[in-house]
Amino acid sequence: MANLEKDYNIYADLAQDAYIGRENNFPYNELKPSQQSKLDSNKSVKFNFSNAKDTHGNSIDSVYLQPDNIVKTVTKKKFFGKDKEYQKGLLTDEKACYNSYYLTDTPALNTDTKHTSFTFVGSDALPTNVKDLTKGWAGNNLNNWVDNNLVFAEKGYIPQAKLVIEAMHQKIAEMRTKAPNATMSMTGHSLGTMVTIQAVANLPAKDINKIDKVILFQGLDARESINKMSEQAQKNIQLLEE
Incomplete structure:
Protein backbone atom coordinates (compact mmCIF):
# COMPACT_ATOMS: atom_id res chain seq x y z
CA MET A 1 0.00 0.00 0.00
CA ALA A 2 1.30 3.40 -0.95
CA ASN A 3 1.96 6.42 1.24
CA LEU A 4 -0.75 9.05 0.87
CA GLU A 5 1.78 11.87 1.29
CA LYS A 6 3.54 10.87 -1.93
CA ASP A 7 1.42 12.79 -4.38
CA TYR A 8 2.68 10.89 -7.41
CA ASN A 9 -0.57 10.04 -9.17
CA ILE A 10 -4.21 10.97 -9.47
CA TYR A 11 -5.29 8.37 -6.91
CA ALA A 12 -3.32 10.01 -4.10
CA ASP A 13 -5.17 13.23 -4.91
CA LEU A 14 -8.57 11.51 -4.96
CA ALA A 15 -7.95 9.68 -1.67
CA GLN A 16 -6.88 12.90 0.08
CA ASP A 17 -9.71 15.01 -1.27
CA ALA A 18 -12.36 12.68 0.13
CA TYR A 19 -11.48 14.18 3.53
CA ILE A 20 -12.41 17.62 4.81
CA GLY A 21 -9.83 20.39 4.95
CA ARG A 22 -7.89 19.44 1.81
CA GLU A 23 -6.86 21.55 -1.18
CA ASN A 24 -9.64 20.22 -3.41
CA ASN A 25 -12.57 19.10 -1.32
CA PHE A 26 -15.22 16.63 -2.46
CA PRO A 27 -17.44 16.75 0.68
CA TYR A 28 -20.60 18.70 -0.15
CA ASN A 29 -20.43 21.07 2.83
CA GLU A 30 -16.96 22.25 1.81
CA LEU A 31 -17.79 22.97 -1.82
CA LYS A 32 -18.31 26.50 -3.08
CA PRO A 33 -21.97 27.59 -3.38
CA SER A 34 -21.69 27.46 -7.18
CA GLN A 35 -20.40 23.87 -6.99
CA GLN A 36 -23.15 22.86 -4.58
CA SER A 37 -25.70 24.37 -6.94
CA LYS A 38 -24.39 22.22 -9.79
CA LEU A 39 -24.67 19.02 -7.77
CA ASP A 40 -28.14 20.04 -6.59
CA SER A 41 -29.09 20.36 -10.27
CA ASN A 42 -27.72 16.87 -10.99
CA LYS A 43 -24.71 18.28 -12.84
CA SER A 44 -21.07 17.35 -12.31
CA VAL A 45 -18.34 19.54 -10.79
CA LYS A 46 -14.93 19.75 -12.45
CA PHE A 47 -11.70 19.43 -10.45
CA ASN A 48 -8.27 20.11 -11.92
CA PHE A 49 -5.10 18.22 -10.96
CA SER A 50 -2.00 19.52 -12.71
CA ASN A 51 0.49 16.91 -13.95
CA ALA A 52 -1.44 14.00 -12.42
CA LYS A 53 -1.18 10.57 -14.03
CA ASP A 54 -2.93 7.26 -13.62
CA THR A 55 -1.21 3.94 -12.92
CA HIS A 56 -0.72 3.40 -16.65
CA GLY A 57 1.17 6.69 -17.00
CA ASN A 58 -1.68 8.45 -18.80
CA SER A 59 -2.25 12.13 -18.03
CA ILE A 60 -5.41 12.90 -16.03
CA ASP A 61 -5.44 16.62 -15.38
CA SER A 62 -9.15 16.90 -14.59
CA VAL A 63 -12.00 14.78 -13.25
CA TYR A 64 -15.71 15.39 -12.77
CA LEU A 65 -17.41 14.76 -9.45
CA GLN A 66 -20.79 13.21 -10.18
CA PRO A 67 -23.91 13.98 -8.13
CA ASP A 68 -25.69 11.50 -5.90
CA ASN A 69 -29.12 12.10 -7.37
CA ILE A 70 -31.09 9.97 -4.93
CA VAL A 71 -30.05 11.71 -1.69
CA LYS A 72 -32.98 12.24 0.62
CA THR A 73 -33.57 13.33 4.20
CA VAL A 74 -34.52 10.47 6.50
CA THR A 75 -36.11 11.11 9.89
CA LYS A 76 -35.37 8.75 12.75
CA LYS A 77 -38.12 8.88 15.34
CA LYS A 78 -37.10 8.93 18.98
CA PHE A 79 -39.17 7.99 22.02
CA PHE A 80 -37.43 10.71 23.98
CA GLY A 81 -35.98 13.97 22.75
CA LYS A 82 -35.97 15.50 19.31
CA ASP A 83 -36.29 13.38 16.17
CA LYS A 84 -33.02 12.99 14.28
CA GLU A 85 -32.71 13.80 10.58
CA TYR A 86 -29.88 12.56 8.40
CA GLN A 87 -28.96 12.36 4.72
CA LYS A 88 -29.06 9.05 2.88
CA GLY A 89 -28.38 8.22 -0.76
CA LEU A 90 -26.41 5.81 -2.92
CA LEU A 91 -23.06 7.48 -2.16
CA THR A 92 -23.73 8.76 1.33
CA ASP A 93 -25.32 7.63 4.56
CA GLU A 94 -24.84 10.18 7.31
CA LYS A 95 -26.03 7.81 10.02
CA ALA A 96 -23.48 5.17 9.00
CA CYS A 97 -20.78 7.86 8.59
CA TYR A 98 -20.39 6.60 5.02
CA ASN A 99 -19.27 8.89 2.21
CA SER A 100 -18.00 7.91 -1.20
CA TYR A 101 -17.32 9.97 -4.30
CA TYR A 102 -17.80 8.92 -7.91
CA LEU A 103 -15.72 10.66 -10.55
CA THR A 104 -15.45 10.42 -14.33
CA ASP A 105 -13.16 11.74 -17.06
CA THR A 106 -16.10 13.34 -18.90
CA PRO A 107 -18.72 15.80 -17.59
CA ALA A 108 -21.39 13.10 -17.85
CA LEU A 109 -21.23 9.35 -18.23
CA ASN A 110 -21.45 8.65 -21.98
CA THR A 111 -19.81 6.76 -24.84
CA ASP A 112 -16.78 9.09 -24.65
CA THR A 119 -12.86 7.15 -3.66
CA PHE A 120 -13.86 6.39 -0.09
CA VAL A 121 -13.24 8.53 2.95
CA GLY A 122 -11.40 6.99 5.89
CA SER A 123 -11.93 7.63 9.59
CA ASP A 124 -10.71 10.85 11.16
CA ALA A 125 -9.29 11.02 14.67
CA LEU A 126 -11.40 10.32 17.74
CA PRO A 127 -12.67 13.32 19.78
CA THR A 128 -10.14 14.79 22.18
CA ASN A 129 -12.18 17.31 24.18
CA VAL A 130 -15.62 17.89 25.68
CA LYS A 131 -16.63 20.32 22.94
CA ASP A 132 -16.11 17.63 20.31
CA LEU A 133 -18.29 15.21 22.24
CA THR A 134 -21.29 17.51 21.77
CA LYS A 135 -21.21 16.69 18.04
CA GLY A 136 -22.70 13.31 18.82
CA TRP A 137 -22.09 9.78 17.57
CA ALA A 138 -21.89 10.45 13.81
CA GLY A 139 -20.36 13.91 14.16
CA ASN A 140 -17.35 12.44 15.93
CA ASN A 141 -16.80 9.46 13.63
CA LEU A 142 -17.53 7.24 16.62
CA ASN A 143 -19.68 5.02 14.41
CA ASN A 144 -16.66 4.72 12.09
CA TRP A 145 -14.46 3.53 14.93
CA VAL A 146 -16.97 1.34 16.78
CA ASP A 147 -19.15 0.00 13.96
CA ASN A 148 -16.45 -0.33 11.31
CA ASN A 149 -12.84 -0.20 12.55
CA LEU A 150 -13.49 -2.47 15.53
CA VAL A 151 -15.45 -4.89 13.36
CA PHE A 152 -12.48 -5.09 11.02
CA ALA A 153 -10.13 -5.61 13.96
CA GLU A 154 -12.07 -8.83 14.59
CA LYS A 155 -11.61 -9.75 10.89
CA GLY A 156 -15.33 -9.14 10.34
CA TYR A 157 -17.41 -7.79 7.48
CA ILE A 158 -17.42 -3.97 7.74
CA PRO A 159 -20.96 -2.49 7.56
CA GLN A 160 -19.83 0.35 5.28
CA ALA A 161 -18.47 -2.20 2.78
CA LYS A 162 -22.01 -3.48 2.23
CA LEU A 163 -23.12 0.04 1.28
CA VAL A 164 -20.15 0.36 -1.08
CA ILE A 165 -21.01 -2.90 -2.85
CA GLU A 166 -24.43 -1.57 -3.80
CA ALA A 167 -22.97 1.75 -4.99
CA MET A 168 -20.30 0.03 -7.11
CA HIS A 169 -22.77 -2.46 -8.56
CA GLN A 170 -25.25 0.23 -9.59
CA LYS A 171 -22.57 2.42 -11.15
CA ILE A 172 -21.09 -0.51 -13.07
CA ALA A 173 -24.57 -1.36 -14.37
CA GLU A 174 -24.95 2.27 -15.47
CA MET A 175 -21.55 2.13 -17.18
CA ARG A 176 -22.59 -0.90 -19.20
CA THR A 177 -25.44 1.00 -20.81
CA LYS A 178 -24.07 4.56 -20.99
CA ALA A 179 -20.29 4.05 -21.18
CA PRO A 180 -19.62 0.49 -22.38
CA ASN A 181 -15.89 1.11 -22.96
CA ALA A 182 -15.23 2.64 -19.55
CA THR A 183 -13.51 0.96 -16.62
CA MET A 184 -13.59 1.76 -12.91
CA SER A 185 -10.80 2.24 -10.38
CA MET A 186 -11.13 2.39 -6.61
CA THR A 187 -9.00 4.19 -4.08
CA GLY A 188 -9.14 4.96 -0.38
CA HIS A 189 -7.08 5.72 2.69
CA SER A 190 -7.13 4.16 6.17
CA LEU A 191 -10.62 2.73 6.82
CA GLY A 192 -11.34 3.48 3.16
CA THR A 193 -8.84 0.79 2.13
CA MET A 194 -10.54 -1.96 4.15
CA VAL A 195 -13.99 -0.89 2.97
CA THR A 196 -12.79 -0.86 -0.63
CA ILE A 197 -11.17 -4.29 -0.67
CA GLN A 198 -14.05 -6.01 1.13
CA ALA A 199 -16.55 -4.41 -1.25
CA VAL A 200 -14.61 -5.36 -4.38
CA ALA A 201 -14.25 -8.91 -3.10
CA ASN A 202 -18.00 -9.25 -2.74
CA LEU A 203 -19.05 -7.78 -6.07
CA PRO A 204 -20.96 -10.09 -8.43
CA ALA A 205 -18.50 -12.01 -10.61
CA LYS A 206 -19.71 -10.28 -13.79
CA ASP A 207 -18.73 -6.86 -12.37
CA ILE A 208 -15.06 -7.71 -11.84
CA ASN A 209 -14.13 -7.35 -15.52
CA LYS A 210 -15.05 -3.65 -15.32
CA ILE A 211 -12.50 -3.02 -12.56
CA ASP A 212 -9.22 -1.50 -13.74
CA LYS A 213 -7.17 -0.85 -10.60
CA VAL A 214 -7.60 -0.87 -6.83
CA ILE A 215 -5.13 1.58 -5.27
CA LEU A 216 -4.94 1.62 -1.47
CA PHE A 217 -3.15 4.01 0.90
CA GLN A 218 -1.98 3.28 4.44
CA GLY A 219 -4.58 0.74 5.46
CA LEU A 220 -4.44 -2.62 7.18
CA ASP A 221 -4.17 -5.90 5.30
CA ALA A 222 -7.67 -7.24 4.65
CA ARG A 223 -6.69 -10.74 3.54
CA GLU A 224 -7.71 -12.48 6.76
CA SER A 225 -11.19 -11.00 6.58
CA ILE A 226 -11.49 -12.00 2.90
CA ASN A 227 -10.49 -15.56 3.77
CA LYS A 228 -13.57 -15.74 6.02
CA MET A 229 -15.85 -14.74 3.17
CA SER A 230 -17.28 -16.69 0.25
CA GLU A 231 -15.28 -18.66 -2.30
CA GLN A 232 -16.35 -16.11 -4.92
CA ALA A 233 -14.92 -13.27 -2.80
CA GLN A 234 -11.56 -15.02 -2.72
CA LYS A 235 -11.71 -15.64 -6.48
CA ASN A 236 -12.45 -11.97 -7.13
CA ILE A 237 -9.32 -10.91 -5.25
CA GLN A 238 -7.23 -13.50 -7.08
CA LEU A 239 -8.46 -12.18 -10.43
CA LEU A 240 -7.52 -8.62 -9.51
CA GLU A 241 -4.06 -9.70 -8.38
CA GLU A 242 -3.27 -11.49 -11.64
Missing part, protein backbone atom coordinates in the same frame (compact mmCIF):
# COMPACT_ATOMS: atom_id res chain seq x y z
CA THR A 113 -16.10 8.12 -21.03
CA LYS A 114 -13.04 5.92 -20.68
CA HIS A 115 -12.29 6.01 -16.98
CA THR A 116 -14.27 6.35 -13.76
CA SER A 117 -13.14 6.28 -10.14
CA PHE A 118 -14.57 5.67 -6.70
